[in-house]
Amino acid sequence: MDLDKIKEAIIELNDRDTKELVANALKKNIDPQEILEKGLIAGIKEVGNLFTRKEYFVPEVLLASEAFYSGFNMISPLIKSQILKKKAKIVIGVVGGDIHDIGKNIVKVLVEASGYDIIDLGKDVATEKFINTVAREKPNVLALSSLLTTTMMRMNDIIKGLEQRKLRSNIKVIIGGAPVNQDFAKKIKADAYGKDAADAVRLIEKITGA
Amino acid sequence: MRETLTPRERFGLLVIDEKPDRCNIIPLVTSHAAEIARMKLKKYYTNGEAMARAQIAAIEEYGHDAISIFSEVGIIAEAMGSDFDYPDDDLPVIKRPALTKKNIEDIKIPVPKRDKRLPVYLEAIGYAYQSLGDKVPILAYVPAPFTTGMMLSDPKTFLIQTIRDPDHIKKIMEKSLQAAIEFCYDIIDAGALPIIVDPLASSSVVSPKAYKNFALPYERALIDFLHRYDLDIILHICGNTEPILDLLLETGADLVSLDQVDLSLAIEKLSKRMRIIGNFDTSKIAFSSPEEIMEEVKNMVKRGIKSKKGYIASTGCEVPIKTPPENVRTFINAAKEVGWYWE
Numbered sequence: 196m197d198l199d200k201i202k203e204a205i206i207e208l209n210d211r212d213t214k215e216l217v218a219n220a221l222k223k224n225i226d227p228q229e230i231l232e233k234g235l236i237a238g239i240k241e242v243g244n245l246f247t248r249k250e251y252f253v254p255e256v257l258l259a260s261e262a263f264y265s266g267f268n269m270i271s272p273l274i275k276s277q278i279l280k281k282k283a284k285i286v287i288g289v290v291g292g293d294i295h296d297i298g299k300n301i302v303k304v305l306v307e308a309s310g311y312d313i314i315d316l317g318k319d320v321a322t323e324k325f326i327n328t329v330a331r332e333k334p335n336v337l338a339l340s341s342l343l344t345t346t347m348m349r350m351n352d353i354i355k356g357l358e359q360r361k362l363r364s365n366i367k368v369i370i371g372g373a374p375v376n377q378d379f380a381k382k383i384k385a386d387a388y389g390k391d392a393a394d395a396v397r398l399i400e401k402i403t404g405a
Numbered sequence: 406m407r408e409t410l411t412p413r414e415r416f417g418l419l420v421i422d423e424k425p426d427r428c429n430i431i432p433l434v435t436s437h438a439a440e441i442a443r444m445k446l447k448k449y450y451t452n453g454e455a456m457a458r459a460q461i462a463a464i465e466e467y468g469h470d471a472i473s474i475f476s477e478v479g480i481i482a483e484a485m486g487s488d489f490d491y492p493d494d495d496l497p498v499i500k501r502p503a504l505t506k507k508n509i510e511d512i513k514i515p516v517p518k519r520d521k522r523l524p525v526y527l528e529a530i531g532y533a534y535q536s537l538g539d540k541v542p543i544l545a546y547v548p549a550p551f552t553t554g555m556m557l558s559d560p561k562t563f564l565i566q567t568i569r570d571p572d573h574i575k576k577i578m579e580k581s582l583q584a585a586i587e588f589c590y591d592i593i594d595a596g597a598l599p600i601i602v603d604p605l606a607s608s609s610v611v612s613p614k615a616y617k618n619f620a621l622p623y624e625r626a627l628i629d630f631l632h633r634y635d636l637d638i639i640l641h642i643c644g645n646t647e648p649i650l651d652l653l654l655e656t657g658a659d660l661v662s663l664d665q666v667d668l669s670l671a672i673e674k675l676s677k678r679m680r681i682i683g684n685f686d687t688s689k690i691a692f693s694s695p696e697e698i699m700e701e702v703k704n705m706v707k708r709g710i711k712s713k714k715g716y717i718a719s720t721g722c723e724v725p726i727k728t729p730p731e732n733v734r735t736f737i738n739a740a741k742e743v744g745w746y747w748e
Contacts, residue, residue, distance in 0.1 A: 208568070249608065249648060251612075252608065252610065252611050252612040252615070253564055253610050253611060254564040254565060254567050254568050254611060254612070254615065255568070255612070257561055257564055257565055258565060258568060258569075261565075291495070292492070292495040292496065292498065294498055294499055295560070297560055297561055297564070300561075319498060344643075344687045344688075344722045344723045344724075344725050345436060345477075345496055345723060345725060345726050347688065347691075347725065348691060348725050348726070348727045351692075373607075373609045373643075373644050373645075373665075374643075374687060374688060374722060375688055376686070376688060378686070378688060378689060378692075378693075379688035379689075379691075379692060382688070382692035382693070383692065
């Protein structure tokens with residue numbers, strides 16, 4: 196059926212088909228919320244699983260994200276905020292000195308698709324900026340990313356900074372990126388490590404209970 | 406146990422398949438050396454003499470078996486036209502990739518003695534060679550074409566082109582290969598052994614298929630070129646390499662330096678033809694206690710020295726800049742306790 200085809204188009208990394216199929220579904224008066232959940236989100240989540248299983252890699256996920264957004268951008272004005280209810284607030288960013296934001300962006304797509312309110316601080320984000328944003332926005336989760344062995348230590352500085360400003364107890368910190376792992380998360384007293392984007396969503400669901 | 410060889414002799418024996426006194430111990434002490442020398446990072450990566458002095462200070466501090474001339478993988482891409490910022494206390498950060506400004510056809514092959522920071526490496530090699538070249542091997546890290554290509558491009562565009570526009574990627578690879586070859590000429594001339602690094606080709610980033618199509622052929626071409634000089638070439642790919650272990654055999658590398666992979670599996674698959682270098686978890690060297698490091702490094706080295714064609718005890722990737730020196734010393738002591746070939 197139509198929604199399955201949308202899901203398939205995303206899995207097949209085809210943005211043109213996705214756009215066309217979403218347009219057709221809307222013409223047939225299919226509920227936009229259904230199109231979003233059973234078509235677009237189902238597709239991008241399956242792509243997340245394929246990434247976890249090492250059947251898809253970063254380029255494939257980037258193309259799938261483009262396909263997802265080609266449909267999402269048509270749908271989102273139609274369903275507005277009352278239906279896209281935000282489950283919890285997440286602040287995400289790549290630590291200072293590190294400009295590798297592809298992984299972070301993939302996490303962002305999946306987290307956003309899963310219905311969370313996400314504040315994206317971008318890449319090469321100063322330690323102070325993370326801490327100030329947490330103080331101001333009071334998010335439920337702070338998600339940190341780094342790709343380099345040379346920058347991953349910044350995560351430690353950020354967690355220590357949160358402790359000093361007495362912000363640590365109100366927030367969960369999750370980390371991800373090629374050089375970090377479960378062990379590292381434990382050492383720097385992060386709450387959890389996500390090994391990929393799908394894992395990050397599972398962690399956020401577990402942590403926030405939403 | 407008493408050491409009977411200099412690091413240079415030890416490396417020399419390894420590559421002619423003779424057993425040295427103990428395994429080579431080469432944790433990837435790169436920019437961390439600036440920390441040991443109490444030097445601003447910017448000075449380390451913009452001044453060849455400073456880079457060499459920091460590396461020599463690290464050798465004096467730790468007594469490991471090779472000097473590492475390296476700052477970051479953008480070095481060739483910068484000389485080809487990508488713009489970088491130079492923060493005082495951080496490694497260079499890419500600001501504007503060359504291919505967002507011009508076409509691949511208009512990118513020039515750099516002149517290593519002249520362009521951007523390539524002379525920094527060459528000068529660092531010169532200084533290091535003057536003071537320790539007779540005793541310690543000098544390794545100069547050369548980004549492979551795939552990694553340089555991604556540093557020449559907007560990374561997202563580059564990765565998408567590996568699927569949508571393979572011909573364009575191949576054009577980038579050809580040019581990056583030429584640039585790497587030019588750099589290697591001068592590196593060898595200055596007195597160092599090029600080590601080919603291709604972190605962005607790992608399975609943490611691209612599929613084995615993309616590795617096979619776009620990274621492997623150019624790694625192999627570069628290694629083939631270097632073999633004309635009768636050199637034994639190290640290929641270093643950090644990140645996850647388990648899905649491409651079999652393909653690594655096709656690169657022709659003489660030594661392979663690995664990160665996120667089961668060491669025993671790597672030995673099983675590769676050690677008939679390649680010496681294995683690796684692969685202590687860099688987050689552990691930064692954050693584990695000396696006791697944990699001692700135990701885990703010993704376990705690793707005991708497995709490593711069973712490798713038929715030889716083994717170098719190392720970290721999977723660079724030692725993080727702020728790693729406590731005590732942890733690096735512990736790594737080396739642990740490897741020295743169990744890494745002996747002759748009882």
